[in-house]
Amino acid sequence: MNLLFLGMTNPKPHYSIISEFVKKQIQEGIYPTGSLIPSENDLCMQFDTSRMTVRQALNELVKEGFIERKHGKGSFVKSERQSLGLLSFKGFSEVVGSADHEVRTLVVEPPAILPWPQGVFESISRAERGEYFTLKRLRCANDVPVMLEYTYLPIEGFESLLSSELLDGSLFKTLSVKYNVDMRNLEQCLRAIQAETIQSNLLKCPLGSPILAIERKYITNQAGLFVYSKLYCYTDHYSISNVLN
Amino acid sequence: MNLLFLGMTNPKPHYSIISEFVKKQIQEGIYPTGSLIPSENDLCMQFDTSRMTVRQALNELVKEGFIERKHGKGSFVKSERQSLGLLSFKGFSEVVGSADHEVRTLVVEPPAILPWPQGVFESISRAERGEYFTLKRLRCANDVPVMLEYTYLPIEGFESLLSSELLDGSLFKTLSVKYNVDMRNLEQCLRAIQAETIQSNLLKCPLGSPILAIERKYITNQAGLFVYSKLYCYTDHYSISNVLN
DNA sequence: AAATTCATCTTGTATAGACAAGTACTTGTC
DNA sequence: GACAAGTACTTGTCTATACAAGATGAATTT
Incomplete structure (x- = not known):
């Protein structure tokens, strides 16, 4: 042997x-x-x-x-590890094969530990509570705001996240490399809603304009550990595209 | 041997x-x-x-x-073969674990062979032409219209589809069983738009209300063969949910 | 110089066994 | 009857080997 x-x-x-x-x-x-x-x-x-x-x-x-x-x-x-449920932006004026737009991520509020956001994930989960590591970010394509993203990770076991920077600015990469937490699959709920004040301000779109709201629950390789995301997308200038396998 | x-x-x-x-x-x-x-x-x-x-x-x-x-x-x-990119409906009033709503599919127009719909798939593909087997269907949950679905399959090689019923009413099942065509993966583009007359009539929603528009391109196991779908979803009563792996 | 063959690397397919470990049922004992 | 041991089945892991087939570069031939 x-x-x-x-x-x-x-x-x-x-x-x-x-x-x-x-x-x-x-x-x-x-x-x-x-x-x-x-x-x-x-x-x-x-x-x-x-x-x-x-x-x-x-x-x-x-x-x-x-x-x-x-x-x-x-x-x-592999050239680009396709992260689970990755969303990308597609401009309408683009010719196929043209140069990619520049995607930039703005941190709306610094990462913080906050209680579970009651009422935000009405479609996916009602039973969560406790404290969550919370990220609020805005994704822009060519400096046009496209997607407002809220991410929630239970803080238990990840207290050290606050004290250091995320690897490449990515929470998921940090979880994978530092904590061996990988996303196995995800459940998501899609809706088209009217932009309320907070979304219209950040996405720079008219109040009431149709925006895409996505609730996501990521199932990880650690039993009982879930990561949640709520996304608001203003799709008039860039549509949201992804690939399923 | x-x-x-x-x-x-x-x-x-x-x-x-x-x-x-x-x-x-x-x-x-x-x-x-x-x-x-x-x-x-x-x-x-x-x-x-x-x-x-x-x-x-x-x-x-x-x-x-x-x-x-x-x-x-x-x-x-397996209990339910999870078809690629399957979407399901989730009612807001439902308690988790309650009985499922009844999903019914109405055929808006009988299946027909039509030319490629110019301008419909602006985000995903611009280079198609020729004749397509075309399905126009409306999916309802508890008799409430939720999703308007247009499906396009190049007719070449599938002429016999018109002459017989679809297996279980499913195009994909028919393609898999009768033609050995399986969906490998799909690209999709999401947008939130305002309902125009045709969508508002069929989905029974107010003109201009926010609806979800999805363009899908299914890549099959046969090189060069793609199936296209355009979906319009009215998500005020039922949100659209799916699972990614 | 160009083309072919050959050797050698790679991954893909396949064989024939072995033991481990989870499950279910039977059998035997108390 | 209740419990434990045994046994026969399943899938999971693993070995050691063999040949096929695609890729590549060197050697040979033309």
């Missing part, structure tokens, strides 16, 4: 250890975007295991969107 | 043959929802192949959402 896994306090299967090992290296930038990761045989030798086990590990990473495999060439780090 | 696959005109790998065989049986109702499909060893014997090959076949079906596996028990047909 092989000795590499013996010393670990880990009851996890080998393929899982290998896939997490490689995943961590990708997240740390040791294998940058587009680069080649070690071949199956390399990993077999490195972990003293069989090829089927390594293949199972790599197939996990394919499922999670970290790598893609090319027959005869190797396994490559 | 085994003889079961030899006579076939099929250059496909064994696991793919097995998974399609089982998939077909599920679609035909031979293994109904929730039932147990044959064990890995059964399938090994039936196809005279090794267990790893059968496992690969079954894992494909897991990925596609047809079955789920339970350690120590067996593989079961």
